[in-house]
Amino acid sequence: MISLVQNEITKILLKKKMILIVLLLLIFISLLAYGQKYSYDQNIQKFEAESGGVEYDWRSLTAQRLDDLEERSANEFIPKEVRASVDREIQQLTYFIENDINPITPTASKFNVQFVEQGILLFIPLLVVILAADLVSSEFSNKTIKILLTRAVPRRKILLSKFIALIMMTTILVFIIGVLSTLISYLFFQQWGFSEPIVTGFNLVNGELNANSTILISRFQYTLLIYSLLWFVSIVVASITLLISVVVDNSSSAIGILMASLIGGQFLQFFLSEWELVKYFFVTNLDLTRYLTGSYQLIEGMSLNFSILILSAWALLSLIISFIVFNRKDVLV
Amino acid sequence: MFKKVIWPLIVVSSLVLSIIFIGGFATSVNVSKSEEENETEKSMESIQSLPGEKANMPTDSSEILILGDSIGFGIGDEEERGIGGRYLDLITKEEDEEKTIKNSSIPGYESADLVKLIKSGENNASISEANLIILSIGGNDLNRLEYEDSVTLTLAFQEALTNYKENLAIVTKEIRAINPDAQLAFIGLYNPYSEEEPEKATFLLEWNYETRLIVNSTVKFAYIPTYELFEYHLDEYLSVDEFHPSGMGYQVIAEQLNKIINN
Structure with missing residues (x-):
């Protein structure tokens, strides 16, 4: 079994997919990091121009905001939940002032999270698809499946070894994404910012943002959480890709099908957000990070646990189907 | 390797x-x-x-009660329906439920007059029956200051604001004592003379802000902002006297009211 997995890993590495993916990542991350740096500088310049040549002084602005918040917190009429979230923001800002950190400067730890938030719906799943789409189908199109199946190994073991190899490579891919986005953005921003505190744990109650359950954690922990979610999503995407790869015996149509469903799913989400069934589609649930950031949700009644359940169901189902199909498939080449 | x-x-x-x-x-x-x-x-x-x-x-009899000044009364509305009538149209469309309006507003009323009116007890019955009480007061308190000169303006404004805040607090307390369950809504002030004197807008904003503090610290008391609604639409939303809202202006306020308290 181990040698089978080893064999599959060798195949993936020999295809030089990883190099292609790393190149893509390098290009996109550099572009995005440069763009963010550029717009940050532009903003500072704009601010200085507007305020009539006064140098941008974040300390006084932050202190002012802090005063505002403290005044609000001291007001006995505000509800308890509001005060809790105000207090948390005060804690956050106090940290920034005490440690002499400008809260709006782009840092590497902010960038790597943003990269995931933006990429988790399309870009990163596509990278996984590139990695996984021809895993089985290329065996058919290259006619190597014959050689593979003539060995005295049950078919399910062959598919299982492919799946394990895929999971290993996906795990490494997620790690590479994290390392590359952190390192490259550090080159641009010159700041790590891993110990900065961040507020997380928002949830929506009856369509309103509820800050009741928010907690304050460091950026490093937050990055870890976000990348763990990304890892889970990537494995789900990999499993679904495996199914398509088994069913379709042509790598390019496998990639095509997955791209179409990823992009089409986005449309569904936007145009049919009223439709109950949309929330059971896997693309709708891919963006797990938004549950941590507390950003706007398109469809009501979705929570992190719900999405994880739906995604796991999709992954399990596609694995089961791909094993059944692969076991019964006629090999006519 | x-x-x-x-x-x-x-x-x-x-x-x-x-x-x-x-x-x-x-x-x-x-x-x-x-x-x-x-x-x-x-x-x-x-x-x-x-x-x-x-x-x-x-x-409950689903009553709407309007208390306050000329804006509550509906002066300037060509169809003479005012906030209450227009709001009623909006909600009956949605709920198919009959509601009745009682408009006890008196044009020209200041906050002190409203306190007297409520203390007199003549509206106690309608207050206790009401489900929604719309308050519109303060415009006349503030408008009186039009005739102050710039030296005394700040002082006069502070005095008027302090009195008004006291009065509003009394009104709120009295209403709540009679009817603890009703939804209250306060119609905020807009600026009918926007372009002429921008510095006076700060007084109005402070006024609205202080009002808001009182309003929002009371349970089930909604503040209906109108300043932003009117700011760039004075031509359409003001009636011919260039002070009171027009029919469209009242419609916008009613829609805002509906949006805030019914969703």
Whole structure:
């Protein structure tokens, strides 16, 4: 079994997919990091121009905001939940002032999270698809499946070894994404910012943002959480890709099908957000990070646990189907 | 090369990373779990409170009471329906439910007059019956200051504001004492003379802000902002006297009111 997995890993590495993916990542991350740096500088310049040549002084602005918040917190009429979230923001800002950190400067730890938030719906799943789409189908199109199946190994073991190899490579891919986005953005921003505190744990109650359950954690922990979610999503995407790869015996149509469903799913989400069934589609649930950031949700009644359940169901189902199909498939080449 | 270096590297790193990721994944699920508990508590609360509200609505006579000054009265509305009438049209369209309006506004009233009116007790019956009480007051308190000169203006404004705040607090307390359940709504002030003297707008904004502090610190008392609504639409939303809202202006206020308290 181990040698089978080893064999599959060798195949993936020999295809030089990883190099292609790393190149893509390098290009996109550099572009995005440069763009963010550029717009940050532009903003500072704009601010200085507007305020009539006064140098941008974040300390006084932050202190002012802090005063505002403290005044609000001291007001006995505000509800308890509001005060809790105000207090948390005060804690956050106090940290920034005490440690002499400008809260709006782009840092590497902010960038790597943003990269995931933006990429988790399309870009990163596509990278996984590139990695996984021809895993089985290329065996058919290259006619190597014959050689593979003539060995005295049950078919399910062959598919299982492919799946394990895929999971290993996906795990490494997620790690590479994290390392590359952190390192490259550090080159641009010159700041790590891993110990900065961040507020997380928002949830929506009856369509309103509820800050009741928010907690304050460091950026490093937050990055870890976000990348763990990304890892889970990537494995789900990999499993679904495996199914398509088994069913379709042509790598390019496998990639095509997955791209179409990823992009089409986005449309569904936007145009049919009223439709109950949309929330059971896997693309709708891919963006797990938004549950941590507390950003706007398109469809009501979705929570992190719900999405994880739906995604796991999709992954399990596609694995089961791909094993059944692969076991019964006629090999006519 | 592959067997000796890359293969062990890949195995070890993917194993370690998987463990880290599973750990992180479990933590984020945990983070959300505590949320979920909150959520169920919250939703239970809201379920409990919802039937109460719903039960109130049909059994009580569903009255709307309007108290205050000329804006509450509806001066300037070509169709003479005012906020109340227009608001009623909006909600009857949605609910098919008959509601009645009682308009006890008196044009020209200042906050002190409203206090007297409420203390006189002549509106006690309608206050206790009402489901929604719309308050519009303060415009005349502020407008009186038009005739102050710039030296005394700031002082006069502070005095007027202090009196007004006291009066508003008394009005709120009196209404709440008679009817603790009704939804209250306060129609904020807009600026009818926007372009002429921008510095006077700061007085109005401070006035609205102070009002808002009082309004929002009371249970079930909604503040209906109108300043922003009117700011760039004075031509359409002001009536011919260039002070009171036009029919369109009242319509916009009514829609805002509906949006804020009914959704």
